[in-house]
Amino acid sequence: MDAGARMLLVAATASGQGKTTITAALARGLVRQGQRVRVFKCGPDFIDPMLLERACGATVHTLDLWMVGLEACRRRLLDAARDADVVLIEGVMGLYDGNPSAADLSRAFDIPVLAVIDAGSMAQTAGAVVQGLRDYGPVQLAGVVANRVASEGHRQMVAASLRGIPLLATLPKQARPLPERHLGLVLPGEVDDIDAILDELADQLHLDSAAWQAIAPRLPEHIEPETPVPPLLAGKTVAVARDAAFCFIYPANLDVLRELGARVTFFSPLADEAVPIDADAVWLPGGYPELHMEALSRAARWQASIRAAHAGGLPILAECGGMMAVAESITDKQGRSFTMPALLPGRVFMQQRLAGLGSQGMPTASGEMRGHTFHYSRLDTAVEPAAHALKHPSGAQGEALYRLGSLTATYFHSFFPSNPLATAGLFTKGAA
Structure with a gap:
């Protein structure tokens, strides 16, 4: 025992x-x-x-x-x-x-x-x-x-x-x-x-x-096994940006992608690595693109590959730092500005005060996706949001979600295990 x-x-x-x-x-x-x-x-x-x-x-x-x-x-x-x-x-x-x-x-x-x-x-x-x-x-x-x-x-x-x-x-x-x-x-x-x-x-x-x-060892009470996740991404490869600029990744999110049947591969935009040629979808998680603006702006192979992926209709999820990195530009607090791939029309500006913080839920066709937001930048864009998250527990309007072709972009960080069906939709062509 x-x-x-x-x-x-x-x-x-x-x-x-x-x-x-x-x-x-x-x-x-x-x-x-x-x-x-x-x-x-x-x-x-x-x-x-x-x-x-x-x-x-x-x-x-x-x-x-x-x-x-x-x-x-x-x-x-x-x-x-x-x-x-x-x-x-x-x-x-x-x-x-x-x-x-x-x-x-x-x-x-x-x-x-x-x-x-x-x-x-x-x-x-x-x-x-x-x-x-x-x-x-x-x-x-x-x-x-x-x-x-x-x-x-x-x-x-x-x-x-x-x-x-x-x-x-x-x-x-x-x-x-x-x-x-x-x-x-x-x-x-x-x-x-x-x-x-x-x-x-x-x-x-x-x-x-x-x-x-004096602290006694113990076990939490027994629980029933969790419901298996259907393999809705079986045979698909999800390419995940992972480096010092794209590092805000819940380990449980990667687990869910694999449970959905996806093969997960990693690449580094910061090292000017292109989106893998065998990718069926791309995830650009949050991180610190504002600390690496100059290197990202010079990463010609990375920028060309993400533009090609978007033009080719590959599903792309860009969250927070990932969204910042596919806007037209990022400007730091000192006023220095560097160009980004411009998948999302709009410019990002870093600021001193916090722009978003707290738990939120994003409505999807498969129900609510839960997650949170935490950022010091703002996005200036004329693009109309496709949806808004709701702040928890107040229910007030939260972060905007933008869709342009196969791109889904938002400051909202999704916790994939809260809704595996919605997660599969984010990485499935035509599902949005």
């Missing part, structure tokens, strides 16, 4: 408290001890999972009660707990922020919370903050991690303030924090010494072994 795994949801009062740092340090440290660790990210996110995957050595999937769904989340957790010694879930924003929130996920699966407190500018007040986090919901609290602890005396003051709640771990102020930029952390592949940083964080994390051993 499966013994299960220690399961913890790592949460905090807000963003910026150190959830990702603590989760990564804990995962790396446990892996180095010979533990099998699986990590999940709560809520829509592409960047944190890449760092957490580097820390634990296993694919990091998304858990979200609305976008992913209750039963799909339960299935993911059960599979992980059967395969691992420890399952860590990094929360999103503050513990109670959002609808659904990380606290909702904790309660849905009876997973205890590990509260991260940025103790850099507090001491005894940590106890009040932690008790508020526990009691407001309430949630089951496994313990506390105090981040940015200055000294042993500081640690003792924080521990005494908790009134019996275990201080599970502490992490001192980091000399080398994880590097960030406008959409979040810098991608792990772009940080030369990322593994050294993760090892340093794991070394600096002081874990109370007695408090850790």
